[in-house]
Amino acid sequence: MAKRVTGPEIEKLIQLLAKVPGLGPRSARRAALHLIKKREQLMGPLSVALGEAYDKVKVCSRCGNVDTSDPCTVCTDDRRDQSVIIVVEDVSDLWALERAGAMNAAYHVLGGTLSPLDGVGPDDLNIKGLITRVSEGGVREIILAVNATVEGQATAHYITDRLSDLPVKITRLAHGVPVGGELDYLDEGTLTAALRARTAI
Amino acid sequence: MAKRVTGPEIEKLIQLLAKVPGLGPRSARRAALHLIKKREQLMGPLSVALGEAYDKVKVCSRCGNVDTSDPCTVCTDDRRDQSVIIVVEDVSDLWALERAGAMNAAYHVLGGTLSPLDGVGPDDLNIKGLITRVSEGGVREIILAVNATVEGQATAHYITDRLSDLPVKITRLAHGVPVGGELDYLDEGTLTAALRARTAI
Known part of the structure; x- marks a missing residue:
């Protein structure tokens, strides 16, 4: 913005939101306004959730997954094989x-x-x-x-x-035609792989 | 997700990010992972910025703008008319x-x-x-x-x-053809308004 129309805290927030993947400079402004309007329901909880994740998130020393515990939820899940x-x-x-x-x-x-x-x-x-x-x-x-x-x-x-x-x-993983995919749009490598790995019906 | 693959703090963060306009459930997950990877550069600062905005944001009692001061930056700007x-x-x-x-x-x-x-x-x-x-x-x-x-x-x-x-x-505000707009795509109301308000060259 050419001239300041709002406080530095809100401009800082917009700058940071613009760095989140999926948000650009324009949608960051829209997101900031939405957060301001939903101050109690969204802005506060999101700030807390980010802070908690910031404090607790770690990389699992066993498998490399990100989690808030080490070993992670997946590694300690005994219902998994x-x-x-x-x-x-x-x-x-x-x-x-x-x-x-x-x-x-x-x-x-x-x-x-x-x-x-x-x-x-x-x-x-x-x-x-x-x-x-x-x-x-x-x-x-x-x-x-x-x-x-x-x-x-x-x-x-x-x-x-x-x-x-x-x-x-x-x-x-098997190579082949994606489920729902149209042959016309697939590359030759995928089609060749799908033909070679054909299965009996 | 069917089964838990990460801690409740991260799932909570994804849920809240999905409520931000511009982000859906899928891009919220991508955003959360990006934030986790950029823990120092983005996740921490964003949490702080949201907290500060949460604490300080208010509606200007004079003009209704949102800002961190009341009256707001626009109302107190004496370089404005x-x-x-x-x-x-x-x-x-x-x-x-x-x-x-x-x-x-x-x-x-x-x-x-x-x-x-x-x-x-x-x-x-x-x-x-x-x-x-x-x-x-x-x-x-x-x-x-x-x-x-x-x-x-x-x-x-x-x-x-x-x-x-x-x-x-x-x-x-004047009605008329948007700058860069193609006449073919404009509605009749806009074209009529643009013709009526035509200006000499």
Whole structure:
């Protein structure tokens, strides 16, 4: 804004809100006004919730998930099959797989993918922790649920290699046509993979 | 999420973020993860900023703007021409007009529009305050910058009527073709207004 029309505290709030993904400078202003109008119902509680999360959030030393306890909710959940570990790049992937709700397994968050150009090597990822977990025994399957990108696949290969001496089954997600997807819009690689992995009806 | 994969503090944070305009349930999760990753740079400062705004924000008793001081920054700005008052429905309209930066005037925020069907009458809006400001003298022009909706125009008519006995010039925003707008996409009402208010080149 050219001239100040409101106090510095509100302008500071707008600046910070604009940094939240999903909000830009314009929607940050709208969000700030909404928060001001819902002072009791939203602004106060959100401030408290952010403060509590700020104080309590930590990375699980076992699997790399973010949580307010260490080990995290997933690692300490004895209704999960802790002998199956789904390896993901990021916590958001863990959350996405849990939304699908297809597996009742444990997780391991790598925190990224190998990317020599960006200077990300094996020691920058949470790979050592995964090998430790498998070495300790009790793990029968590792599901590599990394992204189907070049970096993701390179990371999957590296992990497969490192685990090759250990008695654990290693699997990866199936490639194929997304559910609800139209063939016309899919790339050749996906279509080739879907044809090769065709299943009997 | 079907099963808990993270602590209650983080889930609470996601729930509250989902209520912020511009964020839905899915982008709230992404925002929460981003905040967790930027704990020092964003999560902490945002919590503090929300807390400060929560403590300090108030409605200006003179014009209805939201600010951390009362009277607000706009009302106390002596570089503004306080004898011209732009009447708007909402604080967001005040901010929008200030972004345009075309006028250096005072404002008056009504807090809505007359809407008998929704039970909003003159006493529910900040109209009495406007009449008081004009009655006190020193105001030479009232610019009715309400929305070009039925409710906005009805509110403008009501205010014009109430101010008719006072020695003040009342104006409204021009109707016409939006700058950058294509005629083909405009409604008949706007085109008619633009033709009627045509100006010599």
